[in-house]
Amino acid sequence: MSARRHPLLKSISTTPDGPQAAAQPVDGPAVGEPKGVAEGVPIAGLPDPSKDDGRRPVAWLHITAPASWSVTPSARSWCTCGYERHAIGRAAALQLVAAHDEHRTACPLLNPVSEGRTAA
Structure with a gap:
């Protein structure tokens, strides 16, 4: 019986x-206008997200009211x-919401007093 020769599987x-x-x-x-997201879509002039407009959160109100009574x-x-302030219970939470609204009208950070008003 003759031996079969297999071809080499890997070439060097x-x-x-x-x-x-x-x-x-x-x-x-470089011809034409710069491309947008896709062909035919103009490049939108979006505002710079890193630009700071000076606004900051000052007062927070967090209410936890589960669906179960x-x-x-x-x-x-x-x-x-x-x-x-912190409140527990329905009536106390409603009073806290009202107190939070009152604080927002009286807070010195949200309503700075002008110099003319302090002098009087």
Whole structure:
């Protein structure tokens, strides 16, 4: 019986003699307007998201009111001026919401007093 010869499954490539330069891309002429997201879509002039407009959150009101009537709701109101209140229960949470609204009208950070008003 004659032995079968299998072809080699892996070919051995030759190594180059020295370093070779990579193929360089061909620069085309810069013609036309810059492309948007897709062909035919103009580039939108969106505002710079890193630009600061000076607004900052000052007063917060957080209310936890579960859907189940068997769970007691709670509320928390706080401000960067130091005002901080916490309430547990429906009636107390409603009173805290009203107190939070009153604080927003009286807070020195939200309603700065002008110099003419302090002098009087």
